Amino acid sequence: MKRLGVVVLLCLSIVLSGFTVYSANAEPPVKPVAGGTLQLPLDGDVNSLDPALFTTAGERAIIPALFDTLMIYDQTTGALDYGLARGIQVSKxxxxxxxxxxxxxxxxxxxxxxxxxxxFSFDRAANPATGSTAVSLLSAVEGAEVLAGGNAANGLSGVRVVDPYTIQINLSQPSMFFFTILAEPALSIVPKDLVTKDPAGFGRIPRGTGPFKLGEFGPQRIRLLKNDQYWQSGLPYLASITWTRYNTAKAIYDAFTTYETDLINLDPQYLDLLSKRGSWNKTMQTWPELTTFYFGFNMQKPPFDRPEVRRAVLLTVNAAAYLGLHGGAGEVANGVLPPGIGGHNPQRQRPVRNLKEAANLISKAGYPGGRGMPPIKISAGSMSGLQKQLLELVKADLETLGFKVQIEQIDPDKYDQYVASGQTNMFSYGWTADYPDPHNFMFNLFHSSQIGATNLTGYKNAQVDKLIDQAREERDPLKRLTLYQNIEDQIAKEVPMIPTFHPAAVRAFQSWVKGNSIHPVIPLFYAQMWLDKR
Incomplete structure (x- = not known):
């Protein structure tokens, strides 16, 4: 496929510094074998396979097999490449x-x-009435604010059809990361005729341009069949892919070890166990996720309206113990930006745990020995086994400072709204990159325009807003990444949240699975996978 211009590729390679494509198969290249069914576990809820409406990891994992995007990631190099787009010209x-x-x-x-x-796909994704997770991805396109205000008559004014094979997109300001936006699965291209005919039902009968097409969509099994008319010649190799539901992590693990499934994302509690069994320790991959887990503060509500109290908690929590609950797969967070995202600073130092200094800060804030400290609630949208243990550890840490802590679980579907409404004091959360760029973290988590949406702490700093806006438009990639590091330095001084750890994902696969490469954005390159059971 034709590559992007040299200058664009150079800029993107810097912005995406740290990215690695992890190849599962190190043996010499062998001619792929066509046919066969890849057996995978159906992990989590899958209610809709509409790319504009997916909300779960299970849905996101399947959608790239059914749909294509304008830009894609190369399986070998990890670099951006053309997908449904044949070429892109960018103005000066x-x-x-x-x-x-x-x-x-x-x-x-x-x-x-x-x-x-x-x-149609972009207008629909950008329209708040659709309920798409992709609304923020298109915020830089001209007309996005008008559309967000309810004027949806003509869609995005900045997206214009030039002719049947040419589309023009006008941005309200330069965005260095817009190429990565065009590779985001939530912006996969859907057929206007079918979605217009049945917008509510499209997610159950999806029709894309991807390497596989829907064969079966049931509560216990989803089956995709090879698309014989796929635009990439010779692909896909597989005849079909089947996802089968297993109700527990133990059931998924057992299905893998009895060869019922070909590949699984390994639950942390089984990492050590599987590595000691048979030859599977040779067919396991670990790679950093573009994720930061954190505890956020309600900065508008006592006691966390005081920066001394927030910093005291930072000096008290035991992030290494929290990572240990995750099986040790990953690393303790020294900042907000995770490894693999441009701007991540591996030299950044996390403050050393210091209970004495924490107690002094609590006294300075007016709560000596915790006296007079209002009771606090720590909220979570899940109370799984590991999450419950994590919350209990945090509770114990805070109680050493004199906090009176209540742990509460909120309905996951209402959790973001509950936290944004300011009803809690402290909350457990995680942010995974929608696209591989530091802007996705800094803008969504800290820009004041996102308060009540993705900025759940209520953090507001006019200077930080200005720097985020400046970094978004900066065309020199090195200057841009430096700006993001400066932004993170300023935010760290104010402690609106406590990053705890960046998880690593672990995948195990049977020896006959080939073409199993991993990219931080794309779960599997389905079109180029094949099975060799000879």
């Missing part, structure tokens, strides 16, 4: 993207993809 000011589409790309129901489908 970085605000205009003119995208030429591939000709002859067919949706699963046989109709050719056109620029009208791209326009």
């Amino acid at each position: 000011d970085g605000k205009v993207f003119r995208i030429t589409l591939r000709k002859g790309v067919l949706f699963h129901h046989g109709r050719e993809l056109t620029a009208e489908d791209v326009k």
Whole structure:
């Protein structure tokens, strides 16, 4: 496939510094074997396979097999490459993207993809009425604010069909990371005719341009079949993929060890156990997730309206113990940006745990020995075994400072709204990159415009807002990453949250699974996987 221009690739390689494609198969290349069914566990809820509406990890894992995006990631290098786009021209000011589409790309129901489908997909994803998780991804496109205000008559004014195979996107300000946005699964291209006909039902009968098409969608099993008209010649190799539901992590583990499944994402509690069994320790992969787990503070409500109290908690919590509950897979967080994201600073030092200094800070805030400290609630949207243990550890840590702590579980579907409404004092959360760029963390978690949406701590700093806006538009990649590091330094001084750890994912696979590469954004390169049981 044709590559992006040298300058663009250079910029992206710097922005995406730290990315690695992890190849599962180190043996010499062998000609792929066509056919066979890849057996995978159905992990978590899968209610909709509409790319604009997915909300669970299980849904996100399946959608790239059914749909394509304008940009994709190369399986070998991990670099951005053209997908449904055949070429992209960018204006000198970085605000205009003119995208030429591939000709002859067919949706699963046989109709050719056109620029009208791209326009429709982006308008739909950006419309708050759709309820898409992709709304914020398109916030830089002209007309996004108008659409967010309820004027949806003509969709995004900044997305215009030039001709059947050309689409133009105008941005309200330059965004260095817009190429990565175009590779985000939530912005997969959907057929305008089918979604318009049945918008509510499309997620149950999805039709994309991807390497596989829907065969069966049931509560216990989802089956995809090879798309014989796929636009990438010779792909996919597999005849089908089947996801089968298992109700517990133990059931998934047992299915793998009895060869019922070909590949699993390993639950941390089984990491050590599987590594000691047979030859599976040779077919396991560990890679850093683009995720930061943290405890956030309600900065508008006592006692965490006082920076001394927030810093005291930072000096008290035992992040290494929290990571230990995750099986030790990952690393203690020294900042907000995780490894693998541009701007991550491996030299940043986490303050050493210091209970004496923490107690002094509590006294300075007006609560000597914890006296007069209002009771606090620590909220969570899940109370799984590991999460419960984690919360109990945090509770014990805070009680050493004199806090009176109540742990509460909130309905996961209402959790974000509950936290954003300011009803809690402290909350457990995690942020995983929607796209591999530091802006995704800094803008969503700390920009004041996101208070009540993704900025759940209520953090507000005009200077930080200005720096985030500046970094978004900075075209020099090295200067841009330096800006993000400066932003993180300033935020760390104010302690709106306590990053605890960055998890690592562990995957185990049977020896006959080939082409199993991992990218931090794409769970599996389904089209290029194959099975060799010879």
